[in-house]
Amino acid sequence: MGPWWIRIAALYLIFGISVGIFMSSTLALNWASAHAHVNLAGWATTGLIGVIYSVFPNAGNNRLGKIHFWLHQIGLPLFLLSTFLVQVPNMLETAHLLTFTGAGLFGLGLILFLINLFVNVREADAVTKN
Template sequence: MRGAIWIRLAILYLIFGLCVGLFMSITLNLQWGSAHAHVNLVGFVTTTLFGVIYSVYPKAAVNSIGKAHFWLHNLGIPIFLLSAFLVQVPGLLDTAHIFTYIGGGAFLLGTILFAYNAFKHIK
């Protein structure tokens, strides 16, 4: 997928992360700090970096590995981020861990594919 798509999705994570931070500030309900940080770092920053790299090296973005990375990342990250919120809800720790393993596993696998793709197609 083209780098511009990655960057547009990253902007949505940025807006969501800022909203979570503003909510925490207004309500002084600060237990969501870890989830807020994960939305901004994993959602916004990593998605932006992948988008910039794929913009600079578009051949890496449009091959089958780049497309698999896109889908693993963009299906895995929302599931992983959901776990970052669920871990704070009493009684949902076990459920949160399931989401962490599924979403985080997809994110990790996608990142491994990205690394392989980068070494193969970025020269």
């Protein structure tokens, strides 16, 4: 599963940089929070999880890893959408619904990730290249 996480993270990187370029060119700095969330939760967090699951493939390919993958891939886009919608007039209620739904799924996935790390990540299982 690790390579899938890394590929998806790269998509968040392109999107996050595009938002940054848009903000810079238009001086629409009110999008800064959404931009930061895309880069940190989308690019950095997703990419780091991908690296961890690539080094420890047994953790990424077990049931916890797969459930984590889907909770993350459904919850994070909903949450990130909410960070943009809070800036749109008359969308605050929708944004809050997406915040709680998306962040709830994303957060539950991160709890499963933590459990997975403690249960299934062992030094002896690491993929190493000599």
